[in-house]
Amino acid sequence: GGMLMLLPFLLKQHKVWRKCKMRIFTVAQMEDNSIQMKKDLATFLYHLRIAADVEVVEMHDSDISAYTYERTLMMEQRSQMLRQMRLSKTDREREAQLVKDRNSILRLTSVGSDDDEDTEAAPERVHMTWTRDKHHAVRVAQSKPMPSFQDLLNIRPDQSNVRRMHTAVKLNEVIVNKSHDAKLVLLNMPGPPRNPQGDENYMEFLEVLTEGLERVLLVRGGGTEVITIYS
Structure with a gap:
């Protein structure tokens, strides 16, 4: 001090x-x-x-208020989403390459549709070369399920976080009052x-x-x- x-x-x-x-x-x-x-x-x-x-x-x-419990719950839900959405540098590069390839497919399909409006673009017109990294990126993306809204709602706050949040809320009330x-x-x-x-x-x-x-x-x-x- x-x-x-x-x-x-x-x-x-x-x-x-x-x-x-x-x-x-x-x-x-x-x-x-x-x-x-x-x-x-x-x-x-x-x-x-x-x-x-x-x-x-x-x-x-004093008893822990509903506001404290709700604030802690929102904090942990956001942290959970950030942890599950966080990708390593290699994964981000692979995801970016997949997006680039996907956009290339859409452009090729759009060009084929403009040439012949009466017919749909056939899938065989597009040829892609899949490297080992791209196959791995697809498997990684498919093996990481995104958290559903219901899963986030079912999160129960950690009691230690609730106590810390309770202390922060009570101290803030005193500081603002004084x-x-x-x-x-x-x-x-x-x-x-x-x-x-x-x-x-x-x-x-x-x-x-x-x-x-x-x-x-x-x-x-x-x-x-x-x-x-x-x-």
Whole structure:
């Protein structure tokens, strides 16, 4: 949190932000001592010579809303579609070649129809040479069934994603309630997923967290920052 408090302090040294008021919010759980947390944070800021108002926000345990469940479901449905539609570079090149060949067939058929409008273009007029790659591309395309609409509707959200979405929604409600008129909101950026497959979900969580805010700066330290009063 040191970097998160240092950045707004440095911004206030500039004439554009000099007259802005700095407020620091910290989240407390039900088992935390909110009064002591506020006192400790105020003392910490005093030693750092940072002038700011301190407010402790208590996050009460609440039931997961239907909106949270629906938002998580939409996120996972979109991720499922992206995973199934994603092709490797080789597959994309093969698919592009198939489309090119298919367009060539249509042009040849159209020319044959213009020459003799009373007769239909015969299939034997078109001769194609199928290479091994083209045969493989056809087999790959046929072996990858696209997800049906009903399959996407039957997806049940992962409970861990539901909990993360619930946290993002509740935090967003508090931030919008407290700072919807703020010129700049600085947030502690959640850590990125270790699994690359979770990138889409991670971006969705960030979008929900910052929804309804005009200007947001996400800050995440490297873990090696040194606080002056502790050095």
